[in-house]
Amino acid sequence: MENSRETGSTNDGDASPRNANYYDIDDILVEGELVPVVFYKSANGVKVDPSAEKDSVEEGAKVELPFWLAQELYLRQAVSLSIPTCFNQNTRREIQADAACVDLKSRCPYFYEFGCKIAPLVGDRTIGKMLLSTFQMRYKEILTKAHTTAYAPASKSLAVLTKEETSLHEAARSSMAAFKKWRIGGPRFQRASVLGRKRKSTE
Known part of the structure; x- marks a missing residue:
């Protein structure tokens, strides 16, 4: 075909x-x-x-x-x-028990995006709710890991993240690294060039 x-x-x-x-x-x-x-x-x-x-x-x-x-x-x-197995009841029970530790990557690297595509076709409205609650429960853990590993090798726990979660983690990690670099290096504020100009007399 x-x-x-x-x-x-x-x-x-x-x-x-x-x-x-x-x-x-x-x-x-x-x-x-x-x-x-x-x-x-x-x-x-x-x-x-x-x-x-x-x-x-x-x-x-x-x-x-x-x-x-x-x-x-x-x-x-x-x-x-x-419904694909990555969204079955076993996966949902594991997420409810401890969402942060569930290896979603091995189930589906694009867990959230795939779920959004398949949900309207199989007619299961609970998939959307499950995707939202899963992301909400894992979001804090993703950011915590990003902030604590900004200058360290990625831990094995990151291997359980989906493609979408990995992108979020890397964005947060880069942001934190840039913030720390800003805090410890160079002047925090620069004087605008316009402030150094003398005002011309109107007389």
Whole structure:
């Protein structure tokens, strides 16, 4: 089947939401995340399993497909979607128990963005609430780690952060390092050049 990125408009001026992130490498990786689907009907010329002998999928077949393909088939009413395992009840229970320690990266490097993409398709409104509460619970810990490791190697605990959380951590870390550098080096304030000019007499 054709990649949805190949079927989009090739007009460079096309700024539609569908093509807004066409060349964004992170968005491409997000859409490569696997989604469980069930085929409503058989499909010929499709090979989702490299080890399969036939290039076809039987009606009722349960397989995992990249998000971009699963979304296209869903919009064509060819498959039904299920909630990916990274958003299942086990993950939610672990987050409720101790959100800061949950290894979200191993479950999905783009946990938040993928969740925002899949939620409206599977019709589960609780995913959005879960994403928000998860981020709120982990936010303070991310900033704390950023401030305490500004001049030290990243700790192993940072390995559990998602791509989005890592970007936030690095931004906070750089900000803190710049602030400390400002505090210990050079004058804090500089006299504006305009203040050094003599006022001309009007007489």
